[in-house]
Amino acid sequence: MELPEKTRFSEWFNELIFTAEIMDVRYPVKGIYVWMPFGFKLRRKVYDYLRSLLDRDHEEVLFPLLIPEHEFMKEAEHIRGFEDEVYWVTHGGLEELDVKLALRPTSETAIYPIFNLWIRTHADLPLKVYQIVNVFRYETKHTRPLIRLREVTSFKEAHTVHATMEEAENQVEKAVNLYREFFDTLGIPYLIFQRPEWDKFPGAVYTLAFDTIMPDGKTLQIGTVHNLGTNFAETFDIKFETPDGDHEYACQTCYGISERCIAALIAIHGDNSGLVLPFRFAPIQAVIIPVLFKGEGRERIMERAEEIKSELERRGWDVVIDDSELRPGAKYYRWELKGVPVRIEIGPSEVENNTLTVSFRNDKKKFEIEADKIHELTGMAMENDDRLREKSRRFMEERIRMCGSIEEAKEHAGKGVALFGWCGKTSCGEEIENRLESTLLGILKGGYNAESPGECVVCHENAPYVAGSARTY
Amino acid sequence: MELPEKTRFSEWFNELIFTAEIMDVRYPVKGIYVWMPFGFKLRRKVYDYLRSLLDRDHEEVLFPLLIPEHEFMKEAEHIRGFEDEVYWVTHGGLEELDVKLALRPTSETAIYPIFNLWIRTHADLPLKVYQIVNVFRYETKHTRPLIRLREVTSFKEAHTVHATMEEAENQVEKAVNLYREFFDTLGIPYLIFQRPEWDKFPGAVYTLAFDTIMPDGKTLQIGTVHNLGTNFAETFDIKFETPDGDHEYACQTCYGISERCIAALIAIHGDNSGLVLPFRFAPIQAVIIPVLFKGEGRERIMERAEEIKSELERRGWDVVIDDSELRPGAKYYRWELKGVPVRIEIGPSEVENNTLTVSFRNDKKKFEIEADKIHELTGMAMENDDRLREKSRRFMEERIRMCGSIEEAKEHAGKGVALFGWCGKTSCGEEIENRLESTLLGILKGGYNAESPGECVVCHENAPYVAGSARTY
Structure with missing residues (x-):
């Protein structure tokens, strides 16, 4: 029940994921986990934001999970990179399939045979699409929720096609900037490396990767951007007609982010009391705790709590009132564990003085504001997030x-x-x-x-x- | 290129799905298709709406795709219902797996072992969750996009747990009402039947189903609601402690909707010119066509088109301007095919008189409105949808x-x-x-x-x- 100290990072992380109700780790297959309602709300907010960044100039699509063996086996380097970790569907009902089907470990070989059909001339370029899907890796190493999975449930993969290598390189830069914006907003600091030849994406010309430093000093790869050049275009015969009537292979890029972004969000901001979440992404952004004493204006306090809740909800906040029978300390414990950024206490004196007693999750210092200034809370929560980001940044830099x-x-x-x-x-x-x-x-x-x-x-x-x-x- | 008449429904449907860029049907596995960008936008709007209905009192979760054989095989009736159509993963990398894994055909056997852990006492009830996932059926019959699939990409399944059979029955009624609201808004008329014993969901006590009548007179099942009683609870040992300290099996329901809702939307409203979409769900809600004559105030017309576009976008519309080189007739053809509900033409006389020439997709009658009354267009589009609904309703009733x-x-x-x-x-x-x-x-x-x-x-x-x-x- 008691959360281990964050210095024991691995135990802290595993315990927190479960007790804060992010994932249920008891699913009866190794490396496969269940998103619980609270965790899924966090995922939704993070991925809705990621989607909004991509929607600026990508179109969302959805390609199939199952890849026939002959397509999957076309790109030699690619298959060498994945052959040890691909799941194979071999039977449908009681029959053996004529063609084995791979569960996508990533979707190049599902998507590019169709790009071959979609791309005819230079007017079809650039093409920029993305999808958010589940992908599968038969991991034989130690698995861990959100970090090393057999079913990656939340893989955002973008795929782009261009007329020239220069445009593909520009797209790599744009993708890097998009990922910078994403991780900056999450407050996850990162280093960007060009991976050595022996560690690039199988089939890529080169790979850029975002790494963050976890509390235990190990790095976690949280995003990758690949310039594929014409490697896949040659394999899948993706050609376009130039304005001069020539036919040339297209240049491609792809880039991905998985639920490791949630792992990093949890690992980097959390503390000994549990989750710490940036205001924008917190499933519950404020908890209101009515401080009730017997017979002392219970009704007025509850009424006030409801008013404040409505007022915040009008401003787009997700708010709960905790009027359970728990002692105040137990309530604090519960909502701190879940990383609720803003706690508001309302008791007889707050009602009388028309004030609110507020504290932010990360520093836990209580302060009072006039209830009329409730509109200032959003700005204060944002500033608080800036401090969170700054702290994470410093944490990383101290470890370089x-x-x-x-x-x-x-x-x-x-x-x-x-x-x-x-x-x-x-x-x-x-x-x-x-x-x-x-x-x-x-x-x-x-x-x-x-x-x-x-x-x-x-x-x-x-x-x-x-x-x-x-x-x- | 030319769309067949809708009276040749099957050809019309298959051709429309592809030419209107809903799905690409050329993926190299039978019964498995690709959501193209335009189709995916339609899917997003429909499923965002479905999600908003469920979010009122369900929580979203995400359970795994892969179900171990021993869990899948626990419920005897259930497995008999599905054994001919389950895909099996038998290999990871080059190794044979110790335990075969089923690709979920539906998620009862993935979810209920975890419900067994989540539910302890009556205070944990009712539990209402849903997820939107891909599910798989090894269909041996004739497959068809959106209707009969091997990968169902967009299965919304809800699962609820209750203390008593009465509460489960109430939930069945609530689910039916939720689905009524969903299909009513889409303008898809339906009949609700309690399926005969031999056609109920494998493992259910009874099944209610929504059927719509397709243009060729055949019915399409577009939604199902199942009362599971304690059948699965007994299999997966889902018990709760009552206020009196007894331990009882819980009563369960589940209900699902797949991308067949999109198939019905397309089939029921569409006409010989292509898609007809309710305003709310159309990926593009208005197309503005500048009517340009050489040298005649081209700039002013384009400026006006941009103004009108911004004005509609401020009201939340998705708008495109078609300033391509195509002839007007070709433009009309293109946007009618895609079911854009509102077409606005702006030429020299519209600029001069401060008017807009408007037509709705379903009746194609042109009329003029004063540009100052543009705010009335949303209401008019909604009324137009009512006529669309009424027409679909009549169409169904004539076939009963x-x-x-x-x-x-x-x-x-x-x-x-x-x-x-x-x-x-x-x-x-x-x-x-x-x-x-x-x-x-x-x-x-x-x-x-x-x-x-x-x-x-x-x-x-x-x-x-x-x-x-x-x-x-």
Whole structure:
């Protein structure tokens, strides 16, 4: 029942997910979980926001889950990247299927045979679509709710098609900016890396990834943007007629975000008392607690509570009144656990003085405002979110260390992200991974300012890049 | 390219779905289709509305797709009902799974093992949840987009748990009323039948179903509401502690709607020119067509078109301006095909006289309004929808015949719904099905007023019920 301290991150996270009613972890298949009503409300608010960002210049579509084996097997690199973790449907009813069907681990091979039909001429380009779907990975490693799943329930994947490589590169930049806006609003700080060759998306020309640092110092990949060049276009014969009448392969990008964004939201803002949620995304944004004493104006207090609730709801807030029989302390505990950003207490003195006693979830300091100034609360809640963001940002930056030597980087391994100069050679990259027992995240591309110290941390030759490494989820 | 006449319903429907860009039917697996951007916008508007109805007193959740064989096999009747049409996942990567996993054909066996954990006491009841998910049926019959699918992409299923059978029955009534409101707003007329014993949901005590009559006279089941009694509760051991400290099995209901609601929306309102959509659900609610003549105030006309667009958008409309190079006739054709409810033409005389030339999609009659009265257009569009509803209602009622004899019913078979007296005996029901080469839809429970003629159409004994039959999808 008691939540472990956040310093015991793994236990804290697993316990919080369940007790705050985000996911039920007791579903009888490994790595597969149930979204509970409260968790689903959080998911809805986060994904409605993500959708609104994409709707600016993408169209939503819905492609099938089942991919026939022959399509799935067309792109050689792609299948090598996924063959160990694809679920296969082999039977329909009591019959064996003629063609095995893969549960999509991602949808390139479901979508691109249709892009082949949709794209005829340059006038059909650019094409930008997205979908929010469930995808499947037969994970053999340790699974964990929201982080490592066999059914990823909430995969937002966008797919774009362009006439030139330059336009595809521009789209990669736009996608990165869109993801920046998304994570900035959630208050999830990130580093952006170009993944090394051996860790890019199977079939991509290059992969950019957003990593955040979790409370235990390990990084979590929370978003990826891939430039596919013409690799898939050649496999699925996606060609367009140019204004000059030539036929050329199209250039493609794809980019994805999963429910790991919710995992990061919970992990990064939460504290020893439970969830801490930015105002905009909290399923319940305010709880009103009537402070009732026997015989002392119970009716007037409840009436006042209802008035305040209506007033806030008119402003678009999601509000509950907790008039249960619990002691005030138990009520505080319950709503703190659920990360309700604003708590409002109304007792006899508040009614008499026409005031409200308010506290925000993250600092828990009580203060009084005049009830007439209730319209100022939204702004205050927003400012409070800014402080939340600032705190998360600082937390991440404290866990990034620019390292002048491999020894220094080794000393920092497991504590966050080590940055260092890298020449770009695979052999030096492998040596870094081996000596640090870490993953080379790739070349730093954004989210943090750092200049290359000039020489590679391994070979001491010229290092044009700052690279990073960390233990990863 | 040319749409077949609606009298050739099957061809008309298949061609319209594709040319109006609702679904792409070229996905390389039988019975599995792609939601195109325009179709998905329609789906979003319809399902956002359905969601808003459920959100009044249900909570949204998300349960897994994959159901382990041992859970799926627990309820004997249920599995008999589905065993021929379940897809099975047997392999993960290159390994064979220890436990086969079913792709949910519906989610009772995924959800109820968790209800077993969620429900402890009477205070946990009633529980009302819903989810919108993809479900799978290995259909061996002829498949058809939106109607008979192997991947049902848009299954809204609600599941409720109650303390008593009476409360479960009340919930069935509430669900029926919710579905009435949904279909009434869509302008889809319906009959409500209690399905005969041999056609109820596998595992249910009884099933109520909404049937609509399609343009070819066949009925389409568009919604079902099931009272499960304690059948599943006994299988999954869903018990609660009563106020007296006893432990009792809970009573359950479930009810579902799939993308067949979109099929009905398209089939019922559409005409020889294409889609006809109620204003509220149309992805594009108005198209503005600038009528441009060479050199004649092109700029002013375009400016006016933009003003009108902004004005309508401020009122929440989805609007496009078609300033393409197409001839006016080709433009009309294009937007009629897509069911845009309101067309506004603006040429030199409209600019000069400060008027708009307006026509509605369903009657295509042009009329003029003063531009200052643009705020009246929303109301006019709503009234127009009422006429659409009324027309659909009449269409259905013309295809219902109360039949005094089996001969009369046989004469009506294939032309709509035949109603007649039924004693309720299975043997008479079977004889009706055989002689009419139709399906016995069950006992009429709503959507149409009819009194029993008093005697069974087969055995001529006392008939307490009006029953219906039809050829069905």
